[in-house]
Amino acid sequence: MMHAHSFQPPPRTLMGPGPADVHPRVSAALARPTIGHLDPAFGGMMEELKDLLRYAFRTQNALTMPVSAPGSAGMETCFVNLVDPGDKVIVCINGVFGHRMRENVIRAGGEAVVVEGDWGRAMDPHKVEDALKANPDARILAFVHAETSTGASSDAETLVELAHRHDCLTIVDAVTSLAGSPLEVDAWGIDAVYSGSQKCLSCTPGLSPVSFSERALEKVTARSEPVRSWFLDLNLVLGYWKGDGKRSYHHTAPVNALYGLHESLVMLADEGIEQSWARHRRNHLALRAGLEQLGLELVVPEDERLPQLNAVAVPGGVDEAAVRARLLQDYNLEIGAGLGALAGKVWRIGLMGYSSRADNILLCLGALGSILSESGHRADVGAALAAAQASLRD
Amino acid sequence: MMHAHSFQPPPRTLMGPGPADVHPRVSAALARPTIGHLDPAFGGMMEELKDLLRYAFRTQNALTMPVSAPGSAGMETCFVNLVDPGDKVIVCINGVFGHRMRENVIRAGGEAVVVEGDWGRAMDPHKVEDALKANPDARILAFVHAETSTGASSDAETLVELAHRHDCLTIVDAVTSLAGSPLEVDAWGIDAVYSGSQKCLSCTPGLSPVSFSERALEKVTARSEPVRSWFLDLNLVLGYWKGDGKRSYHHTAPVNALYGLHESLVMLADEGIEQSWARHRRNHLALRAGLEQLGLELVVPEDERLPQLNAVAVPGGVDEAAVRARLLQDYNLEIGAGLGALAGKVWRIGLMGYSSRADNILLCLGALGSILSESGHRADVGAALAAAQASLRD
Numbered sequence: 001m002m003h004a005h006s007f008q009p010p011p012r013t014l015m016g017p018g019p020a021d022v023h024p025r026v027s028a029a030l031a032r033p034t035i036g037h038l039d040p041a042f043g044g045m046m047e048e049l050k051d052l053l054r055y056a057f058r059t060q061n062a063l064t065m066p067v068s069a070p071g072s073a074g075m076e077t078c079f080v081n082l083v084d085p086g087d088k089v090i091v092c093i094n095g096v097f098g099h100r101m102r103e104n105v106i107r108a109g110g111e112a113v114v115v116e117g118d119w120g121r122a123m124d125p126h127k128v129e130d131a132l133k134a135n136p137d138a139r140i141l142a143f144v145h146a147e148t149s150t151g152a153s154s155d156a157e158t159l160v161e162l163a164h165r166h167d168c169l170t171i172v173d174a175v176t177s178l179a180g181s182p183l184e185v186d187a188w189g190i191d192a193v194y195s196g197s198q199k200c201l202s203c204t205p206g207l208s209p210v211s212f213s214e215r216a217l218e219k220v221t222a223r224s225e226p227v228r229s230w231f232l233d234l235n236l237v238l239g240y241w242k243g244d245g246k247r248s249y250h251h252t253a254p255v256n257a258l259y260g261l262h263e264s265l266v267m268l269a270d271e272g273i274e275q276s277w278a279r280h281r282r283n284h285l286a287l288r289a290g291l292e293q294l295g296l297e298l299v300v301p302e303d304e305r306l307p308q309l310n311a312v313a314v315p316g317g318v319d320e321a322a323v324r325a326r327l328l329q330d331y332n333l334e335i336g337a338g339l340g341a342l343a344g345k346v347w348r349i350g351l352m353g354y355s356s357r358a359d360n361i362l363l364c365l366g367a368l369g370s371i372l373s374e375s376g377h378r379a380d381v382g383a384a385l386a387a388a389q390a391s392l393r394d
Numbered sequence: 395m396m397h398a399h400s401f402q403p404p405p406r407t408l409m410g411p412g413p414a415d416v417h418p419r420v421s422a423a424l425a426r427p428t429i430g431h432l433d434p435a436f437g438g439m440m441e442e443l444k445d446l447l448r449y450a451f452r453t454q455n456a457l458t459m460p461v462s463a464p465g466s467a468g469m470e471t472c473f474v475n476l477v478d479p480g481d482k483v484i485v486c487i488n489g490v491f492g493h494r495m496r497e498n499v500i501r502a503g504g505e506a507v508v509v510e511g512d513w514g515r516a517m518d519p520h521k522v523e524d525a526l527k528a529n530p531d532a533r534i535l536a537f538v539h540a541e542t543s544t545g546a547s548s549d550a551e552t553l554v555e556l557a558h559r560h561d562c563l564t565i566v567d568a569v570t571s572l573a574g575s576p577l578e579v580d581a582w583g584i585d586a587v588y589s590g591s592q593k594c595l596s597c598t599p600g601l602s603p604v605s606f607s608e609r610a611l612e613k614v615t616a617r618s619e620p621v622r623s624w625f626l627d628l629n630l631v632l633g634y635w636k637g638d639g640k641r642s643y644h645h646t647a648p649v650n651a652l653y654g655l656h657e658s659l660v661m662l663a664d665e666g667i668e669q670s671w672a673r674h675r676r677n678h679l680a681l682r683a684g685l686e687q688l689g690l691e692l693v694v695p696e697d698e699r700l701p702q703l704n705a706v707a708v709p710g711g712v713d714e715a716a717v718r719a720r721l722l723q724d725y726n727l728e729i730g731a732g733l734g735a736l737a738g739k740v741w742r743i744g745l746m747g748y749s750s751r752a753d754n755i756l757l758c759l760g761a762l763g764s765i766l767s768e769s770g771h772r773a774d775v776g777a778a779l780a781a782a783q784a785s786l787r788d
Contacts, residue, residue, distance in 0.1 A: 002449035002663040006419070007439045007656050012429045019649060022428040025400070030650060031425035034416040034598055035403045036728045045401045055396040068600065069463035072625045072645035080623075103624050198646055204428055206462065206600065206648030228622045230497050231463070231470045249733070251466035252592055254600030255413060256424060257651060262401050269396040334430045339643070 012328075013355070015364055016336035017148050017309060018176070019198035019205045020352035022260075026203050029263035030256050037253040045262055046253075047243050052265035053209050056178060056201075056273060057193065059185035063212040065241045066197070066261055067232070068254050071175045074194030074208025076104055077232045078171045081220045082140060082192060085109030089140040090131050090168070092123045094154070095147035096340045097173050105142070108228055113138065119341040120311065122304040123154040125162060132166040141168045146177035148199075149339040151311035151348065152300045153181060157188040164189060169216055175199060178209065179268055180280045180308035180352055191216040197257075200280065200308055202353030203264035206257050264353075280307045282392065283356045287349065290365040290388035294372065294379040299346055308356065310349040311342065315377055320344060323371055331367040361388050406722075407749070409758055410730035411542050411703060412570070413592035413599045414746035416654075420597050423657035424650050431647040439656055440647075441637050446659035450572060450595075450667060451587065451605045453579035458605040459635045460591070460655055461626065462648050465569045468588030468602025470498055471626045472565045475606075475614045476534060476586055479503030483534040484525050484562070486517045488548070489541035490734045491567050499536070502622055507532065513735040514705060516698040517548040519556060526560040535562045540571035542593075543733040545705035545742065546694045547575060551582040558583060563610055569593060572603065573662055574674045574702035574746055585610040591651075594674065594702055596747030597658035600651050658747075674701045676786065677750045681743065684759040684782035688766065688773040693740055702750065704743040705736065709771055714738060717765055725761040755782050 094117030105112040141163035169191040180200030198205035227233035240250040284307030314320040336348035369381035481504040488511030499506040535557035563585040574594030592599035621627035634644040678701030708714040730742035763775035
C-alpha cells in the first residue's frame with residue numbers, strides 16, 4: 001500500500017530567472033476540460049496559437065509553433081534539425097546557455113568552434129566577425145540573445161548581419177527576451193529562434209515556442225541524414241502542426257499546457273508587444289533606482305542590461321545563500337542564485353511577465369533591504385522604496 | 395495589432411486512445427500556484443512523485459521519474475540512452491508503436507532487426523526467440539506491452555525472460571498498460587519502461603513516466619559516446635531528479651504538469667493499483683457485452699485483449715469517419731480511428747483511467763447504437779444497454 005496527500009504548494013512570489021509568476025488567467029485556462037489533440041476545435045486553437053506566436057516573435061514565418069517540452073527542448077529542436085553531422089557551427093559563449101549550445105552541436109554530430117565572450121557582457125561583434133572570417137566553411141552561427149545566467153543582452157541584429165555576410169544561418173536563444181525586450185525575428189533576419197513559456201509570457205514552464213525562416217526550413221527538409229531525434233524531427237512534427245486541415249498524429253500534444261500558452265499570448269496581444277517591452281523597461285528602472293539606494297550594483301554595463309533579469313553583485317561579507325533562504329522563508333519570495341562563473345557572486349532578480357509589477361518591486365526592495373540591514377550592511381530601505389516609487393511615477 | 399479570445403474548449407467525453415477524461419482533482423491541481431523548480435517544497439513533491447510512480451510500476455528502481463515531455467519523448471529517452479551507435483536491437487513490430495521503436499533505434503545510431511508480428515495480435519514468443527537465436531550479438535530486445543494502435547497485449551513476462559536468456563536488455567512500451575492492466579516491472583525483470591500521463595492515470599498529456607533497472611542504468615553511465623540528446627541524457631537529467639538534497643539545474647521542470655501527475659498518482663494509490671486493474675477489466679467486460687448486442691466484434695482474440703483499449707471492427711457498409719464525426723457533433727463523444735494497417739477498418743474505444751466508468755459505457759453504447767441503427771445497421775440498443783448493466787452488476 002502507498003499513501004500520499006494532494007500537494008498544496010506554498011504561495012510564492014517568483015522573482016528569479018524563471019518560472020515567473022503565472023497570471024491567474026493562465027492558471028484558469030490550464031484547468032479547463034481536456035479535449036482530444038486531434039479534435040477539430042483544438043485544431044482551431046492551434047492555428048490561433050501560431051498566429052499569436054508570430055505576433056510575439058514579430059515574424060511571418062510559416063513554421064512558428066510551440067515545441068511540446070521546455071526551452072531546452074526548443075534549443076535542441078533548432079540544433080538537431082539544422083546541424084548535419086560534420087557541419088561546423090560557430091558558438092558564442094558568454095554564459096551558461098552558450099555552453100549548452102556547444103553541447104547541442106556536439107550531440108548532433110557537428111563541430112563546434114567557440115567564440116569566448118565575457119560573463120556579464122554582450123558578445124563582442126568584432127570577435128564574432130574574426131571567427132566567421134577564420135572559418136569560411138562554417139554553416140551556422142549560434143548565440144544567446146538574452147543570457148539568463150548573467151542578464152546580458154547581445155546585439156542580435158548586428159550578429160545576424162555578420163553571419164549572413166559570411167553565408168551562415170543563425171540560431172538564436174530568445175528564452176528570456178521574448179516579450180520582455182525588443183526581439184525582431186523578421187527585421188533582423190534570424191533564421192531559427194527558440195524561447196520558453198515560463199519567462200516574460202507569464203505562463204507555466206513546459207513549452208518552447210520556436211520559429212524557423214524559409215531558408216532554415218529548406219535546410220531541414222534537404223538533410224542528408226535523418227534528424228537524430230524522432231520526437232523533435234520537424235519533418236514529422238509539422239505533419240501535426242502544419243494546419244492545412246489534414247493534421248496527422250505525431251505525438252500527443254500537451255493539450256492543457258497549450259491552453260495556458262494560448263491564454264498568455266491573448267493577454268500579450270491585448271497589452272501590445274511594444275507596451276510589454278516598455279513595461280519591462282519601466283519596472284527595471286524602478287528596481288534599479290531602489291537597488292542603488294540599498295548600495296547594490298548591477299554587474300552588467302547599462303547599455304547591455306536586460307530589463308527583465310537583473311544580476312546584482314552580492315556585497316562583500318554577505319552570505320548570498322542565507323539571504324535567499326531568508327527571503328523564501330520569511331517573505332515567500334524567490335530570487336535566483338548565480339550560475340557557472342557567477343555562482344556565489346550574484347543574485348538574479350527577475351522582473352518577467354506577470355512578475356514585472358510595481359508591488360513585486362516594492363516587496364523585493366523591502367525584504368532584501370531589511371535582511372541586509374539586519375546583517376550589518378548599510379541599506380536605507382525607506383530611501384530605496386521612495387526611489388523606486390519616484391521612478392515608477394516618471 | 396493582433397486580437398484573439400480566450401479559448402473555451404467544448405465539453406467532451408474522451409473514449410479514444412488517449413488523452414482520456416482528466417479527473418477534476420487533476421484539473422484543480424494544474425491550476426495551483428506555480429513555484430520554482432528548485433524550491434525545497436517542490437523537491438519534496440518530486441520525491442513523493444517518484445515513490446508514487448514506483449508504486450504504479452511495481453518497482454523498486456531508484457531511477458523512476460517522469461520525463462518532462464509526452465510519451466514519445468519517454469520512448470526516445472529509453473532508446474537514446476541505451477542504444478550506443480552500432481548496437482544491434484531486436485524490435486518487435488505488431489502495430490504503429492513498434493514501427494516508432496525501429497525509427498528510434500536508427501536515429502540513435504543502432505541497427506534494428508525487425509520481428510514482424512500481426513496487427514491486432516500479441517507478439518508470438520517463438521518468433522521472438524528465433525530472432526534472439528539468429529542474432530547472438532543483439533544487445534537489446536524492444537517491444538510494446540500494450541499496442542495502443544490495435545488493443546493487443548503481449549506477454550511481457552515471457553518476452554523479457556527470453557531476452558535475458560539471450561543476454562539482451564529489454565525496452566518495454568507501457569504507455570497504455572500502466573494502471574490499466576497488470577504490469578510488473580520488477581517481477582518480470584523489465585530493464586527500461588516508459589509510459590504516458592494521459593491514458594490510465596487520468597492525467598493530462600505531456601509527461602512520460604520512465605523506470606530503469608540498475609543494470610540498464612549501468613549501460614547508460616558506461617556509454618562510449620555521449621547520448622545523442624542533451625535534453626534527454628539521463629546522466630544529466632538525474633542531477634535534477636536524483637534527490638540527494640543537491641538538486642542541480644538541468645532544464646526547467648514543467649511544474650504545474652507535475653502537480654497534475656502527482657495528484658493522479660495519489661488517487662491511484664488511494665484506489666489501489668490492483669483495484670484499478672480490476673476496474674478496467676470490469677468495465678471492459680460490460681462494454682464488450684453491450685457491443686455484442688449491437689452486433690459489433692472486437693478484432694483482438696479474447697486472451698490477448700487490452701481491457702482499456704477496444705478495437706472494434708467497423709461493420710461492412712458503414713462509413714467509419716462519418717460515425718465518429720456524428721458521435722463528436724451530436725454527443726460530444728470522442729472515439730478513435732484506426733491507425734496504420736487498421737486505418738478505416740476499426741474504431742478504437744478507450745476505457746482508460748477516469749474514462750473507465752459505467753456512465754461512459756452506457757453513453758457510448760447508446761450513441762453508437764443509435765447512429766448505427768439510423769444508418770441501417772441492425773443494432774438493438776436496449777439490449778446492449780441491458781447487457782452492459784447486467785455485466786456491471788455481476
